[in-house]
Amino acid sequence: MSGAADRSGPGALVLVVGPSGVGKDTLIDGARAALAGDERIRFPHRLVTRPVSAHEAHDTISQADFDEGVATGRFALWWRAHGLGYAIPRKVTQAVEDGAVCVVNGSRSRVEAARAALPGVVVVEVTAPREVLAARIAARGRDEDAQARLARSDGLAPIEADVTIVNDRSPEEGIAALVAALRGIGTRGVAGALEEVGARQ
C-alpha cells in the first residue's frame, strides 16, 4: 500500500456494501482478478477478528488488538457485526490520498461515518431480492446464523449509495458491473462510475 500512485484520476476509497449473501466478496474477488494489471486500483485486506479462511483474503487481528486499536483511534474505520470486529487500516486512507483507488468490503452501518471522516469515499451498494439472499446463504452452507444474517438488514437504516449494482444475474455479470464502476471511478470519479454502470443496465 505504500508509495504514491499514478495521479491520472482522483483517489477513492470504494466501500462495497450490502446484505450478507448478496455477493460482495464474489464481486470483489472477480474484480481483483480482472483488474490485476491495473496498479492504481487496489484491494487492500481488512483486519478481521477471525482466522484466515478461504472465504475472504483478510488479515487476522486478535480481539485484544482490535479493542486496543478502537480505543486508541488506530483504524481509519471499524465496525462490529456477526460477533466479529472489522477494521480498515489507516495506510489505506493514506494510499487514497496518494491517488489510489482502494476497494474494500464495508459495512452499511458505517457509510455516513466514513463519508464524514475519510477522503474520497464512494459507496457501491450491491443488492438482490431477499429470497435470493436466503437461497445463497443456505447454499453457501457456511453460516450457523443464517436467519440472523438475513434479519440484520431489518435493523439498519437505508443508505444512500453512489452506485448500485443489482447482483441478481450471473456472477460474471455482477463482476463486470463492478469492474466497469471501478474503471469509471479511476478515471472520472463517481460520475464516471455512474456513466459506466448506467450504460450497462
Ligand SMILES: Nc1ncnc2c1ncn2[C@@H]1O[C@H](COP(=O)(O)OP(=O)(O)OP(=O)(O)O)[C@@H](O)[C@H]1O
Ligand atoms: N450472481 C450470483 N449468482 C449466484 N450466486 C452468487 C452470485 N453472487 C454470489 N453468489 C454466491 O452467493 C454466496 C454469497 O456470496 P458472497 O460470499 O460473495 O456474499 P457476501 O455479500 O460477501 O456475503 P457476507 O457478507 O455474508 O460475507 C456465495 O456462495 C457466492 O458464490
Ligand SMILES: O=P(O)(O)OC[C@H]1O[C@H](OP(=O)(O)O)[C@H](O)[C@@H]1O
Ligand atoms: O450488515 P453490514 O453492517 O452492512 O455488514 C457487516 C459485515 O458483514 C459481512 O461480514 P462477513 O464478510 O460475512 O464476515 C460484511 O463483510 C460486512 O463487513
